[in-house]
Amino acid sequence: MVSLDKAVVARYKHGKKNFEALVDPEEAYLIRSGAKEEIGDVLAVDEIFTDASKGEKATEEDLTDVFSTTDIGEIARRIIKEGEVQLTAEQRKKKVEEKKKMVIDRIARISINPQTNTPHPHTRIEIAMKEAKVHVDPFKSVDELVSETVKAIRAIIPIKIEEIAIAIKIPATYAGRVYELKRNFEVMEEEWQKDGSFIALVKVPAGMRDELFSFLNHITKGEVQTKIVK
Numbered sequence: 001m002v003s004l005d006k007a008v009v010a011r012y013k014h015g016k017k018n019f020e021a022l023v024d025p026e027e028a029y030l031i032r033s034g035a036k037e038e039i040g041d042v043l044a045v046d047e048i049f050t051d052a053s054k055g056e057k058a059t060e061e062d063l064t065d066v067f068s069t070t071d072i073g074e075i076a077r078r079i080i081k082e083g084e085v086q087l088t089a090e091q092r093k094k095k096v097e098e099k100k101k102m103v104i105d106r107i108a109r110i111s112i113n114p115q116t117n118t119p120h121p122h123t124r125i126e127i128a129m130k131e132a133k134v135h136v137d138p139f140k141s142v143d144e145l146v147s148e149t150v151k152a153i154r155a156i157i158p159i160k161i162e163e164i165a166i167a168i169k170i171p172a173t174y175a176g177r178v179y180e181l182k183r184n185f186e187v188m189e190e191e192w193q194k195d196g197s198f199i200a201l202v203k204v205p206a207g208m209r210d211e212l213f214s215f216l217n218h219i220t221k222g223e224v225q226t227k228i229v230k
Contacts, residue, residue, distance in 0.1 A: 007044035012083030095138035110205035128153040172196030
């Protein structure tokens with residue numbers, strides 16, 4: 001559990017009602033970005049407040065009315081994911097730089113210059129982002145930021161992302177991991193088979209094909225079946 005002096009406020013507003021939790025900024029960031037689900041070591045205090053600075057606690061009636069539960073962990077998770085997490089200027093700058101590097105790296109891997117059919121250097125992408133005044137929200141996913149960034153820098157540099165569709169079949173034994181697939185990749189079509197297996201058509205940038213294969217092999221211990229269809 002994080003100490004109070006290092007905690008920041010996570011805030012969620014519902015109409016005129018305000019709900020706050022005191023959280024570890026690093027751990028909250030992981031939950032917000034989807035990299036972590038456990039809430040245990042995120043909270044500085046096992047309480048939900050209407051005003052944390054004044055120590056005013058939310059009533060069970062209000063919690064039930066808005067969140068349909070009084071479970072502090074579940075409510076805190078929703079506040080972090082759906083509300084706002086206040087970061088210090090230093091923390092925000094660090095997170096923005098980390099996410100910016102991830103976005104640039106992803107774009108460099110999945111895109112090409114259609115005029116030369118070669119990848120854009122990282123530096124060129126970064127310069128284009130600056131010229132296009134791209135805003136990097138540290139709490140948005142890399143996929144979302146990449147999509148926004150590519151749209152913004154198209155006016156600055158010629159850029160093309162080639163996509164491919166891959167048919168997959170996950171055995172019933174590993175069907176419980178399907179949610180991870182949907183969380184990380186774009187599933188265009190899907191169907192559950194009578195034997196409990198899962199088949200789907202997944203669309204990915206051509207440059208992320210090996211990343212998808214590696215992910216699928218990891219969650220199925222190599223028992224996945226795949227076929228590039230287009």
